[in-house]
Amino acid sequence: MPPLASFTPLLLAGFAAARACTNVTIPVDISSRQGLFEEFPIEGNIDVAAFAQAFTQQGRNYTAMLLRDYQTLKGSYEISAKFCQPDSGSASTIQLLSHGIGFDKTYWDLPYNNYNYSYVDIAVKQGYSTLAIDRLGIGNSSHGDPLNTIQAQAEVEALNAITTLLRQGKVPGIDTSFNKVIHVGHSFGSVQSYWLSCLYPNNTDGLVLTGYSANGSYLPVTVAAWNLHSARLNQPLRFGNSSSEGVQKAFGSYGTGTALLSGIQSLLKNVTIQLSTNEIWNEVATTEVGDLINGYNQTIAPLDYPSGYIVQSDFTATQYVFLLPGRYDIGLGILGEMTKQPVATGEILTIGSSPMMSPFSGPVLVFTGENDQPFCGGDCLATGTSAPSIPAEGKKQFPSASVFEALIQPETAHGLNFHYNATAGYEAVQTWLAAQGLAAS
Known part of the structure; x- marks a missing residue:
């Protein structure tokens, strides 16, 4: 086992060359048609456990049971983001990066081991600009009522608003307008990128859905495996207000x-x-x-998350859902636990509410680890059908796509960016984009 000293952030210092990055705050106005749910107790860890039990009960649709009506949420919010570009300046193509549950925007630019696991570093070296966001409700972006404000639909609307601002050159702190916007997601970020392509198919030029499949049947196992706790009680100094x-x-x-x-x-x-x-x-x-x-x-x-923001209990839960034993650096895994982010109850209740199919007519890549738990049950090749993989079955979601391809990363679980072979995956994604006419320009 690593020494206890490896638990400190002092070993994580590093730098990434040949790029210029800046933190930006993006104001967005959204209008979102979404659910209005009945309130329920969610103050302490026992309440959170009861919520998870109700959500995962066989034959029970807890989302439908709690749904009382629909509402149109309108509001102005701020999205925290990190913009990176080559030292030579920004290209006209940008990759818009959306993280999954349990992470924030740093998922795409991990500082560990001199940025050796940074997706952003590889993309920028290929000439792309990148914008990694904290999804609405998470990290340093605007928070909100975790049940009836922070829902998947609202986050999709925020993602679409950011996309439009990028095309118009109206993002504060970024003096470039982008002709092409590629949406790259991980897990729930992939769900939202897919969802955007359903509602606004003309506002994306390409989709890269990592840690994703169209099969949502493993969600109850994932929720149970997280052993969810109240975020403000789990890491009170980061997530609370003390x-x-x-x-x-x-x-x-x-x-x-x-x-x-x-x-x-x-x-x-x-x-x-x-x-x-x-x-x-x-x-x-x-x-x-x-x-x-x-x-x-x-x-x-402190991030000051209210009750209703919940998080996986500890590192063992993190490993079960995100990491393949023996195929990741334990120090990086601990960093993931140190910097983890919660999920809102409204997100869990609405994660499965996306449209069944997308009219998007551009190229789509699904890139998933072979041993992904949330989307493949731990084995993406065990389809039981003629499909080569569970992610490949997602082709039915994109009947009009110009290209649909599913790539399986071997010896990798759900948190792709935390595994030893992460950079090989990053290179494969950039190669695929170039082959579809989406190289940086």
Whole structure:
């Protein structure tokens, strides 16, 4: 096992060459026709567990049970994003990157090991500009009521608004208008990119749907495997609204940087039942002990998620849903747990509400790990049909696509960007885009 020191962010420093990046805030106005759900208890972890039990009960449509009416949500929101371009300047083609559940915009530009796992780095080296967003409701984008505001449809409308602003050259901080916008999603971000192509087929030039298939039957297993907890209780210093001042004072005698970690280490070393170094590492890194530590060193302003934002319980749940044992760097996996993001209850209730088919007539690539759990049940090749893979069955969603292709990344689970062979996948995506006439220009 890695040393406890690997739990700190100090080893994550690095740089990515040949690119220029800036953080931008994008104001969007949206109008979204979406569900109005009955309120239910969701304050504590027991409430969250009850929600997951109700949602995953066999033969029960909990979304339909809670739905009371429909509403038109109208509002102005802010989307946090990171814009990157080659040092030589921006091309007229941009990749608009939408993350999945459990992540934020950093999924596309992981700083770990000198940005060795960065999708953005590979795309920019091929001449593309990229815009990685925090989806509406998540990360540093505007939050909102997690049940009746932050729903899939509202996020699709925000994604469409950003796309239009990119084409018009009206994104604050970006002095370029883009002739072509390629939508690249991961997981729920792929669902939303697909959804956009259904409602606004003329507002995308190409789709790359990673960590995706048209098969939603594994969602209940995924929700159960997350062992969901209230986000503000799981990582109170990052997700809540409390100051870390008291924690800093309690562990201040251990110095700066790794103070809380050192304090927990000291406590565990002196418990009645003696723990080995490896056992201490497991206790800190793979359980909620680590989640209590997370954010202490990095959180400047808490994200202030209200009740109704929920998150996977710990690193073991993260591995089950996102990672293939033996095929990822444990340090990067821990970084994923340290920087994880929650999901809104409204998102879970509406994730399966997208249209059945898209009229989009451009090129579509589905790129999914062979051992993807949420969309393939852990084996994307076990179709039981004549289709070569479960993602390949998604072709029926795109009857008018000029090209539809499903690529399966071997020895990779749902969180593609966290696996050893991630960059080979990035290269395959860029090669495919160029073959479809969507090379950077």
